[in-house]
Amino acid sequence: MMGLVIKDMLVMRKTIRTYALFLLFYLVMTLLDLFTISFTTAILQLIVMLLPMSAFSFDEMAKWNGYALTLPLGRRAVVTGRYLFALIMTLAAGLCGLLSCVLVSIFGDQDTLLENMMTVMVCLSLGLFYADILLPLCYKLGPERARPYFYLVIFAPIVLLLGAYQLGLFSPGSLSFLSSVPDSSVVRLSFFFPLLPLAGMWLSYRVSCRVMEGKEF
Amino acid sequence: MTNAIEIRGLCKSYGDFALQDVSLTLPGGSIMGLIGENGAGKTTTIKCILNLVRRDGGQITIMGRDNISQEKAVKEDMGVVLDECFFHDTLRPLDIDRILARIYRTWDSALFGDYLDKFQLPSKKFVKEFSRGMKMKLSLSAALAHRPRLLILDEATAGLDPVVRDEILDEFLAFIRDEDHAILISSHITSDLEKAADYITYLHQGRVVLSEAKDVILDSYGRLACTAKQLEEVDPGDLVRVRRGAYGCEGLIRDRAAFQRKYRNLLVEKTTLEDIMLFIGKGDAV
Incomplete structure (x- = not known):
């Protein structure tokens, strides 16, 4: 199964390398105080979210899954390999985000370290959450047909919030109760945020396995 | 000796096409050619053997083991070359070695390297730069480097020039020298099968119309x-x-x-x- 993870990394090495250069660029921009750390970490997670979807596209182009099932792995392992790849990439993006925070605090504003780290954890949670939703969709619909859902999942919450704001159903003031929560508690709590989508990944994985079991190649 | 493949009463329906009561036996140490027109059911039969599609009925045993309940063990002993090369364009033979070494317990990197040398395949060139013949040779190298006992080939020599086909057929004949080995090959190129196969199974409209030793067929x-x-x-x-x-x-x-x-x-x-x-x-x- 690790062979499949390595396969994904080797197939996408060029893309990963390009994204790493992007990351470096954003990091430099952040250190120069041209971008905020929250912007950089959000971009980083967004880029990483595209990787598993690209992996599905590459597999579809090569008709890889039909071949993968001739290997002594089984269907479940094929799914596990893809989830591991998505997880490794998302966690690596989170780690890069945290390192960026440390670098920014060393070379820049030291007071915002915890706040920046909280942003990274929230972005990491969102990255995992998107993976939870998109991986079963890619198995069910294929990467091309799943792509519109990808954008839907990303933009629907923003559209809903804006819509609710326009209709007067929601105002930023309604979140004022959050200011009563001590900052230290929020920061501490944020480190547990990723646990929720991580738990959801198990459910997502089970759904993907079921979809894969029912497929014919 | 255990038969390499035993299929009894295999059925698979797609609505407009059905594989009906397909039975065949491939003894160890031999090559069976699976022939038939396009859409006769050759690929479906192979897909059922590989458990890529769910069969509606029948039983398949590979080297004496059930192909579904003992799928992983069966596939450890099996090398597969299908009608296309399934390796991504952005991979190199070197990468394929690294990938498959972590998948097959019996993967032999040195043997894979030997096949690459034998077929004159550059290990650091990307698959996208390979010709069709080179891609099929690469697939064959990957199928042989974990020392399988059974080779399954679906139209693997289609579209190749006679020189490459002959080279690949020679490899099959070398593989089959071990009496424990067997090959199932589906092909339209009947002249290749007349050269290499010991048994022929002819599928027509989803049914086996002929399954016999090649020499018996050609003699009678x-x-x-x-x-x-x-x-x-x-x-x-x-x-x-x-x-x-x-x-x-x-x-x-x-x-x-x-x-x-x-x-x-x-x-x-x-x-x-x-x-x-x-x-x-x-x-x-x-």
């Missing part, structure tokens, strides 16, 4: 060339299929020697697998 079947009047004098029971043309008639004979003894004035020639396919595929029932 015959092609009758005669006039329409002569054809009328032949007992229909002695003919498998007939083809009537403007310049004469032809008939497919199951037992050439017996036919010749019975009809001494008629000329019966040896036949080829291609003739048999054409008779059954395009000929008329008697």
Whole structure:
């Protein structure tokens, strides 16, 4: 199964390398105080979210899954390999985000370290959450047909919030109760945020396995 | 000796096409050619063996083991080359070695390297730069480097020039020298199968119409060339299929020697697998 993870990394090495250069660029921009750390970490997670979807596209182009099932792995392992790849990439993006925070605090504003780290954890949670939703969709619909859902999942919450704001159903003031929560508690709590989508990944994985079991190649 | 493949009563329906009651046996130490027209069910049979599609009925055992309940163990012993190269364009043979070494317990990197050398495949070149022949040789190298006991090939030599095909056929013959090994190969190129196969199974419209040792088929079947009047004098029971043309008639004979003894004035020639396919595929029932 690790062979499949390595396969994904080797197939996408060029893309990963390009994204790493992007990351470096954003990091430099952040250190120069041209971008905020929250912007950089959000971009980083967004880029990483595209990787598993690209992996599905590459597999579809090569008709890889039909071949993968001739290997002594089984269907479940094929799914596990893809989830591991998505997880490794998302966690690596989170780690890069945290390192960026440390670098920014060393070379820049030291007071915002915890706040920046909280942003990274929230972005990491969102990255995992998107993976939870998109991986079963890619198995069910294929990467091309799943792509519109990808954008839907990303933009629907923003559209809903804006819509609710326009209709007067929601105002930023309604979140004022959050200011009563001590900052230290929020920061501490944020480190547990990723646990929720991580738990959801198990459910997502089970759904993907079921979809894969029912497929014919 | 355990049979390499045993299929009993295999059924698989797609609605407009159905594989019906397919049974075949591939003894160890031999090569079986699976022939048939496009859409006859060759690939579906192979997909059922590989558990890529769910069968509706029947039983498949590979090297004495059930192909579903013992799928992983079965596939450790199996090398597969399908009609296309499934390795991504952005991979190199070197990468394929790294990937498959972590998948097959018995993967032999040195052996894979030997095959690459033998087939003159550059290990650091990307798959996208390979010709079709090179891609098929790469697939074959990957299928052989974990020392399988059974090779399954689906149209693996289609679209290759005779030189490459001959090279690959030589590799099959070398593989089969070990009596524990066996090959199932589906192909339209019947001349290759006449050269290499020990057994032939002919699928027609989802059914097995012929499954026999190749030598028995080629020794016993015959092609009758005669006039329409002569054809009328032949007992229909002695003919498998007939083809009537403007310049004469032809008939497919199951037992050439017996036919010749019975009809001494008629000329019966040896036949080829291609003739048999054409008779059954395009000929008329008697």
